[in-house]
Amino acid sequence: MSDSLVAVELTDWVDPASVFSSLHSHDAHAFWLDAGPDVSDGWSWVGAGVPESDPSAVRAVPCATSDAEPWKAGRFRGGWVGWLGYDDAAERAGAPARFDDGMPRQQWLRVERFLAFDHAARRVWAVAPGAEAETLAAAVTQLDTAPPVPAPAPTAATARSRHSAEEYAELIGRCRDAIREGDAYQLCLTTRFDVDATVDPLETYLRLRAATPAHHGGLVRSGAVSLASASPERFLEVEEGIVRTRPIKGTRPRSADPTTDAALADELRTDVKERAENVMIVDLMRNDLSRVCAPGSVGVDGLLQVESYPHVHQLVSTVSGALTPGITVGGLLDAAFPAGSMTGAPKLSAMTILHRLENGPRGVFAGCFGWVGTDGALDLAMVIRSIVVHDGGAYVGAGGGITWRSDAAAEVAEVGIKARGPLAALGASLPPGW
Helix, strand or coil, X not given: CHHHXXXXXCCCCCXXXXXXXXXXXXXXXXXEEECCCCCCCCEEEEEEEEECCCCHHHHCCECCCCCCCCCCCCCCCCEEEEEECHHHHHHHCCCCCCCCCCCCCEEEEEEEEEEEEECCCCEEEEEEEXXXXXXXHHHHHCCCCCCCCCCCCCCCCCCEECCCHHHHHHHHHHHHHHXXXXXXXXXXXXXXXXXXXXXXXXXXXXXXXXXXXXXXXXXXXXXXXXXXXXXXXXXXXXXXXXXXXXXXXXEEECCXXXXXHHHHHHHHHHCHHHHHHHHHHHHHHHHHHHCCECCCCXXXXXXXXXXXXXXXXXXEEEEEEEECCCCEHHHHHHHHCCCHHHCEECHHHHHHHHHHHHCCCCCCCCCEEEEEECCCXXXXXXCCXXXXXXXXXXXXXXXXXXXCCCCHHHHHHHHHHHHHHHHHHCCCCCCCCC
């Protein structure tokens, strides 16, 4: 498919938000993979697609293991944009799973017409088959280029939580019981907040990105289901034979006071529990990638680095390896998905324990989303800090890593911090206690 695509550069920069709002706001199957508002680097991708009837076609693509031919319009050269849910991946890995009624386990759009935005160079390309690229470029030049202003959030009812704060604290105790018995070292315990309302996915995403911008945000809409995400966590990236993952474990809120804010970041950097949690997931991801990488090639490129976002500080590490030739996208996913940062360790035991404790599906939350190219390159982010819109409402998932040293009150507070931003974009508030 991508062999026939042509990239035509536009003469002037246009804002991705204005392009999506003007071209695709009413399309049933459309996407906006977003580097964030007013950023000075990274790439954004905007377009529409056709639902892929055979998801196995995505899994069958061989991962890119060599330098691709030069392509000026960024790394995505056509392929698929979409998401993979947590529960399907847990089941593939051998863990018990529950599923949302009526919700697809995964959703991919087949894409060959889109806009590519290079934020660092302030350049834009229209990508499409043959002469259609010129037509698409001409259409973009006629658009209203003013970025859309998010409408105020409607007033929605208080969200319904799958677990009360007290119940979640009790589940933390049961996680610690499992750790004491040696059944796990760490468990990523999650819950869900549901909102019953009529939700406009685009308006909701515009509010979400304005309040909590992230370098791997996005809006993916396919029929009745939309994913709006302000994810700060890159899950898997494949480029020229190298696979990378950047697990996040450890969170602190930001402060408007610079001294307090710096102290919070330093506290996160030095916290024994947070560091241990992060290192455990780094070791798990090293093990996962070693299943699909050349012996001796898996390494830790960055360890326990604090990254700061508008509302939170995060503790981030980076693991990479050289892929074994012949590994497919499906093979890579089978080795590494669900992500260790959303399960715990050991992974299969952790998923089995969490299935029992959480007592409900995670759905799209804790899965991953992004693009997979027909050339085998890919860039997938974790579905966290996200909103899943469906018929009748929306839901927000949130959770945290539990270790033996976890403090229940602090863990409950962290879940509230993570869920508050997405719920605010829906016009909803946290239930009492959170």
